[in-house]
Amino acid sequence: xxxxxxxxxxxxxxxxxxxxxxxxxxxxxxxxxxxxxxxxxxxxxxxxxxxxxxxxxxxxxxxxxxxxxxxxxxxxxxxxxxxxxxxxxxxxxxxxxxxxxxxxxxxxxxxxxxxxxxxxxxxxxxxxxxxxxxxxxxxxxxxxxxxxxxxxxxxxxxxxxxxxxxxxxxxxxxxxxxxxxxxxxxxxxxxxxxxxxxxxxxxxxxxxxxxxxxxxxxxxxxxxxxxxxxxxxxxxxxxxxxxxxxxxxxxxxxxxxxxxxxxxxxxxxxxxxxxxxxxxxxxxxxxxxxxxxxxxxxxxxxxxxxxxxxxxxx
Numbered sequence: 001x002x003x004x005x006x007x008x009x010x011x012x013x014x015x016x017x018x019x020x021x022x023x024x025x026x027x028x029x030x031x032x033x034x035x036x037x038x039x040x041x042x043x044x045x046x047x048x049x050x051x052x053x054x055x056x057x058x059x060x061x062x063x064x065x066x067x068x069x070x071x072x073x074x075x076x077x078x079x080x081x082x083x084x085x086x087x088x089x090x091x092x093x094x095x096x097x098x099x100x101x102x103x104x105x106x107x108x109x110x111x112x113x114x115x116x117x118x119x120x121x122x123x124x125x126x127x128x129x130x131x132x133x134x135x136x137x138x139x140x141x142x143x144x145x146x147x148x149x150x151x152x153x154x155x156x157x158x159x160x161x162x163x164x165x166x167x168x169x170x171x172x173x174x175x176x177x178x179x180x181x182x183x184x185x186x187x188x189x190x191x192x193x194x195x196x197x198x199x200x201x202x203x204x205x206x207x208x209x210x211x212x213x214x215x216x217x218x219x220x221x222x223x224x225x226x227x228x229x230x231x232x233x234x235x236x237x238x239x240x241x242x243x244x245x246x247x248x249x250x251x252x253x254x255x256x257x258x259x260x261x262x263x264x265x266x267x268x269x270x271x272x273x274x275x276x277x278x279x280x281x282x283x284x285x286x287x288x289x290x291x292x293x294x295x296x297x298x299x300x301x302x303x304x305x306x307x308x309x310x311x312x313x314x
Contacts, residue, residue, distance in 0.1 A: 051168030059115065077106075079100070101173075103277050104141055105146065108154075174274065180259070180298065181301045189214075190214055190255055216238060226293065
């Protein structure tokens with residue numbers, strides 16, 4: 001209740017960002033060395049320096065062809081998950097198959113995708129080979145509706161696999177169990193991370209992964225703050241903090257909750273579970289302190305399992 005009271009006190013506040021850069025180099029230097037986190041949004045949270053914390057995150061550069069020219073769509077994010085292939089023959093053991101789970105509107109913005117894996121940096125100077133893997137197939141959730149952003153999920157098969165080599169490790173994300181799929185996480189502390197726009201002024205994605213903390217708020221409050229956006233039961237919302245939250249370029253960025261359980265030996269275990277993917281990312285007004293809106297993964301866990309053979313109890 002205290003958090004909700006504080007939320008109501010700060011949600012209406014906003015502050016325009018005064019940005020001290022003029023180009024990509026200036027921005028990169030500013031974010032790396034002299035950032036004031038009160039001036040920026042999600043990518044203006046804390047610069048991620050621990051390569052292990054978000055090792056399941058994938059940067060996505062969708063591409064499409066226009067007038068015979070390959071063009072970049074807005075940058076977005078996703079998470080790596082482990083599924084399994086169906087057995088090729090009766091009695092044969094299935095093998096691991098990996099997918100990038102992202103938002104449907106991210107996947108639909110391109111016809112091919114460069115993936116940035118095993119890195120917290122997505123500098124524009126990186127080549128496709130440094131970015132990682134090119135993918136050309138996306139599986140869109142059949143419930144996806146652009147107007148309401150329901151079913152805003154897509155799965156992209158990839159050859160990326162977990163690894164401990166390179167500049168940073170690559171791991172598969174945990175999506176939670178069937179038992180927890182209906183959990184609301186209301187008032188739970190959560191974290192989010194992405195490479196989205198630093199603010200409303202600089203119209204390009206951040207070269208550095210940035211993260212911030214917030215908490216889950218009721219959907220009715222989220223709907224009041226987003227009168228022009230349909231907020232559904234299948235959404236999960238985070239507190240609208242001044243100058244902080246998901247922005248353009250954060251589509252598909254994960255919302256992460258800490259969970260606890262009991263091991264077979266009776267000891268308490270804790271883990272980090274991806275409970276949402278960013279949707280309704282604003283094209284303007286990112287500094288207005290409105291709640292972040294995410295697709296609630298628990299409501300689509302059965303679809304993910306059906307497509308990928310993901311094991312939620314693994």
